[in-house]
Amino acid sequence: MPFHAIEFFCLFLPCVLMLFHWVKLRYKKYASYVLLTASAVFYALWDLQFFPLLLASIGVNFFIGQKIQACYGQKKSGFYLFIGIATNLFVLAFFKYAWIGEVKWLLIFDQTPSNTHSLPLGISFYTLQQITYLVYKYSHFNEDLGFCSYSLYVSFFPQLVAGPIVKYKDAVQQYRQLENTPVPSSAVISGCSLFIFGLGKKVLLADPLGHIVDFIFHAVSAGTKPFFIEAWVACWGYLLQLYFDFSAYSDMAIGIGMAVGISLPVNFNSPLKAISPSDCFNRWHISLTSFIQEYVFTPTYRSLVRYLPFAPHTKRTLGWALATLLSLSLLGFWHGLKWTFVVSGFLIGLTSVLYQLILPKFRSRKKRVKKRMYWGGRLVVLISLTVFGTFFRADSMETVFLLLQGLLDPTHISLSVQYSSWVPKSFHSIFKFEGFLRYDVMPVRFYKTFLYILLGTIIVFKMPNTGQIFGLLPKSNNTISFFGKPIPIQFSINAYWAIITALLFCTIFLNIDATFNTYIYFRF
Amino acid sequence: MDKNTVIYIKYFFFTVICILTLILSLNIISDPYNQLGTPRVTGLNHDFYHQIDILPNVGLSFTLNLLDQTSPSTVLIGTSKTRFGFNTTITPDIFNAGISAAGLDLTQNLFHSILNSETPPSHIFIETTLSTRTPRFNLSNKSISFYDLFFSKETTRLSFKILKQSVLGGDRNPKFKKDKFYSFPYTYLIRVTKPLLDAVGEFDYPKGTDVLTWQEVFKEEFSNCPQNNYILFYEPPHHPDALKYKQVREAISKRADLMRSIIYNNKKTYNCVIQFVNLGSPEGDWGNTIPDEIRRPENWYDITHFNDHVGQVVLKRLLEISKNLHSN
Numbered sequence: 001m002p003f004h005a006i007e008f009f010c011l012f013l014p015c016v017l018m019l020f021h022w023v024k025l026r027y028k029k030y031a032s033y034v035l036l037t038a039s040a041v042f043y044a045l046w047d048l049q050f051f052p053l054l055l056a057s058i059g060v061n062f063f064i065g066q067k068i069q070a071c072y073g074q075k076k077s078g079f080y081l082f083i084g085i086a087t088n089l090f091v092l093a094f095f096k097y098a099w100i101g102e103v104k105w106l107l108i109f110d111q112t113p114s115n116t117h118s119l120p121l122g123i124s125f126y127t128l129q130q131i132t133y134l135v136y137k138y139s140h141f142n143e144d145l146g147f148c149s150y151s152l153y154v155s156f157f158p159q160l161v162a163g164p165i166v167k168y169k170d171a172v173q174q175y176r177q178l179e180n181t182p183v184p185s186s187a188v189i190s191g192c193s194l195f196i197f198g199l200g201k202k203v204l205l206a207d208p209l210g211h212i213v214d215f216i217f218h219a220v221s222a223g224t225k226p227f228f229i230e231a232w233v234a235c236w237g238y239l240l241q242l243y244f245d246f247s248a249y250s251d252m253a254i255g256i257g258m259a260v261g262i263s264l265p266v267n268f269n270s271p272l273k274a275i276s277p278s279d280c281f282n283r284w285h286i287s288l289t290s291f292i293q294e295y296v297f298t299p300t301y302r303s304l305v306r307y308l309p310f311a312p313h314t315k316r317t318l319g320w321a322l323a324t325l326l327s328l329s330l331l332g333f334w335h336g337l338k339w340t341f342v343v344s345g346f347l348i349g350l351t352s353v354l355y356q357l358i359l360p361k362f363r364s365r366k367k368r369v370k371k372r373m374y375w376g377g378r379l380v381v382l383i384s385l386t387v388f389g390t391f392f393r394a395d396s397m398e399t400v401f402l403l404l405q406g407l408l409d410p411t412h413i414s415l416s417v418q419y420s421s422w423v424p425k426s427f428h429s430i431f432k433f434e435g436f437l438r439y440d441v442m443p444v445r446f447y448k449t450f451l452y453i454l455l456g457t458i459i460v461f462k463m464p465n466t467g468q469i470f471g472l473l474p475k476s477n478n479t480i481s482f483f484g485k486p487i488p489i490q491f492s493i494n495a496y497w498a499i500i501t502a503l504l505f506c507t508i509f510l511n512i513d514a515t516f517n518t519y520i521y522f523r524f
Numbered sequence: 525m526d527k528n529t530v531i532y533i534k535y536f537f538f539t540v541i542c543i544l545t546l547i548l549s550l551n552i553i554s555d556p557y558n559q560l561g562t563p564r565v566t567g568l569n570h571d572f573y574h575q576i577d578i579l580p581n582v583g584l585s586f587t588l589n590l591l592d593q594t595s596p597s598t599v600l601i602g603t604s605k606t607r608f609g610f611n612t613t614i615t616p617d618i619f620n621a622g623i624s625a626a627g628l629d630l631t632q633n634l635f636h637s638i639l640n641s642e643t644p645p646s647h648i649f650i651e652t653t654l655s656t657r658t659p660r661f662n663l664s665n666k667s668i669s670f671y672d673l674f675f676s677k678e679t680t681r682l683s684f685k686i687l688k689q690s691v692l693g694g695d696r697n698p699k700f701k702k703d704k705f706y707s708f709p710y711t712y713l714i715r716v717t718k719p720l721l722d723a724v725g726e727f728d729y730p731k732g733t734d735v736l737t738w739q740e741v742f743k744e745e746f747s748n749c750p751q752n753n754y755i756l757f758y759e760p761p762h763h764p765d766a767l768k769y770k771q772v773r774e775a776i777s778k779r780a781d782l783m784r785s786i787i788y789n790n791k792k793t794y795n796c797v798i799q800f801v802n803l804g805s806p807e808g809d810w811g812n813t814i815p816d817e818i819r820r821p822e823n824w825y826d827i828t829h830f831n832d833h834v835g836q837v838v839l840k841r842l843l844e845i846s847k848n849l850h851s852n
Contacts, residue, residue: 506543510547
């Protein structure tokens with residue numbers, strides 16, 4: 001039952017919200033049980049096969065957490081921490097890599113690698129959350145969450161299947177006080193409206209873009225060489241789809257959280273507006289990059305700085321570069337054991353390292369140079385994200401190379417046949433009129449494609465993001481420029497926003513596409 | 525609850541209810557798939573049923589549902605060619621079950637369901653083109669949902685078109701606009717030749733792979749079909765300009781020969797009467813020559829879809845042939 005299923009947003013979610021607030025008013029100590037039951041039902045309805053795995057994972061981690069706490073400050077707690085993290089990573093690796101059929105050596109477990117096995121829903125996310133719990137237990141002696149609250153922290157249905165990843169230290173207080181924290185009606189309204197905006201991004205932008213992108217990627221994986229425009233549409237379109245799809249899910253999760261008084265972290269902050277690779281990491285899938293930074297990058301960097309046999313400055317630079325490369329390769333590896341993921345992670349790391357190393361040589365106080373640096377940085381981010389996104393989406397390296405060839409070859413452009421009479425004959429040697437990818441002679445897909453790409457691009461670059469509109473990122477700029485005049489776009493609870501949200505809801509409702517019912521990040 | 529929240533909730537629900545009620549009413553009045561039995565009123569909601577492009581994802585369910593209500597003696601199965609080409613709203617005994625982009629899987633499933641219905645039609649005419657001989661994996665067995673009937677984007681789009689055409693008039697067919705197509709000769713050239721010539725290469729014509737797949741899929745249906753059934757597979761007419769190309773003509777007649785020989789050679793294994801008719805090329809089963817209606821470009825919506833004038837001629841010929849089969 002994905003968030004954009006009619007049964008979810010017209011039946012399940014309203015029922016859960018009404019029941020939760022009713023119970024909170026009448027019998028407030030049972031309110032978290034409502035959410036816990038809803039989460040269990042949500043997961044079981046979707047993935048009953050792996051529901052016991054989720055229960056087992058929660059039980060085992062809670063038990064290990066108790067053990068760590070029981071021998072806090074002793075060497076034994078380190079041992080328990082190691083056991084806990086190793087168990088979590090083993091389970092994650094087993095299901096993620098062996099069952100998907102990409103690691104031959106795990107055949108010793110007598111599991112036939114096959115793509116027919118599905119990945120347990122949300123395993124990549126709830127495993128990481130529980131690692132933050134174990135680490136917190138190891139480093140803090142603190143009053144524990146009860147088993148019920150802990151289970152809710154791990155399985156809270158909006159963030160269970162695709163994040164945002166909530167670190168235990170950020171969540172512990174609010175889950176502990178969930179029953180006693182009042183949820184104002186304005187928060188419920190804002191949360192529900194944010195959910196609708198997220199749903200809009202998914203249904204009206206990500207899914208149509210997905211149809212276009214899938215069409216080209218399928219054709220290219222079947223061996224068709226894409227021409228210039230097709231390659232750019234595929235790569236840029238995929239980047240837009242990925243951003244809208246995943247940020248939509250995060251918006252919806254945050255919205256539902258708001259409506260029940262649980263604050264989930266913002267996961268995206270207009271990453272395509274980033275001015276450097278490192279800035280981009282602070283804006284894209286923030287909860288995961290923050291996890292990697294805290295639990296992988298920082299310890300690695302510290303160890304390298306401590307043990308590398310170089311001068312202090314070199315040690316710091318080299319340590320930083322190696323830690324960045326390792327962390328980002330691991331980030332790629334986390335998505336799945338495919339060369340395309342690992343390579344994309346490594347390349348993102350490499351770009352970031354090179355950019356940071358080269359950047360100081362161009363620094364200047366001159367305004368013109370600063371401006372160039374700003375636009376240069378943005379261009380580096382956009383080009384690298386577009387190219388690495390291709391690695392991320394393609395099912396093989398051959399597909400990546402075909403697309404990259406297309407991207408870099410502006411001498412071959414194929415337009416829809418309908419446009420042949422619009423182009424002067426002298427240009428007919430450059431332009432071919434064989435249709436979009438030579439399969440599709442209909443102009444409909446051609447102009448719809450550009451319409452969606454253009455719309456997506458304008459929204460990404462010119463509009464404030466949902467976090468800014470809903471005041472989740474209070475310090476950032478939430479204005480759009482209209483003929484040079486800045487106009488703030490700030491959600492507030494009044495009649496205008498009610499009508500805007502209602503119109504958006506109706507448009508979504510009429511455009512639900514039951515055939516395109518998945519989120520990109522569910523498969524990770 | 526504070527005042528602003530109450531205002532927000534009121535406005536939100538008022539707007540949503542108004543819009544959805546409007547859409548619901550529109551879809552009930554237009555009833556694009558003829559599923560609700562809404563009475564047709566001239567100038568308001570004309571019956572454009574055969575000109576509505578039913579899509580594969582809902583096509584099977586909608587078509588079977590409607591078939592149950594009408595129980596015709598003759599059913600036409602096929603793609604959008606069939607759907608737009610035959611106006612069967614004036615002949616209640618003949619039912620148009622054409623579904624846009626129908627592939628082999630969808631055609632076979634529809635055929636099977638029709639034959640196994642409570643009162644199967646005595647005559648079934650099945651369009652055989654590359655589309656209906658090739659699995660397109662677009663079959664959907666999903667039942668018609670409340671959402672599909674009253675709120676889906678497709679239903680609403682078609683309802684708008686019906687209302688617009690009924691009230692404002694305009695082109696008879698909601699899908700095609702002739703002038704758009706004919707203004708681009710280069711486009712037209714590509715669209716005439718390329719798909720057919722590609723098809724020859726792509727589907728390995730000499731071996732007739734698509735025809736063999738078709739035969740394999742339909743084999744069981746043929747041996748189980750009721751004895752009194754007459755099933756005609758027909759190659760539909762092609763655009764006169766397409767027939768100017770030798771390769772196109774050859775492709776059509778070679779495929780037709782293959783279909784004919786397969787059906788003839790397996791005749792003994794069939795339980796019902798099965799025949800293949802080639803109405804696609806000049807040397808086909810038209811008797812002396814292709815009728816003038818087919819030769820006239822104005823009787824074609826585009827290079828692949830003929831209009832009802834051609835449809836009537838084709839239907840007449842198919843009925844004649846099936847009558848001859850009866851007498852034989």
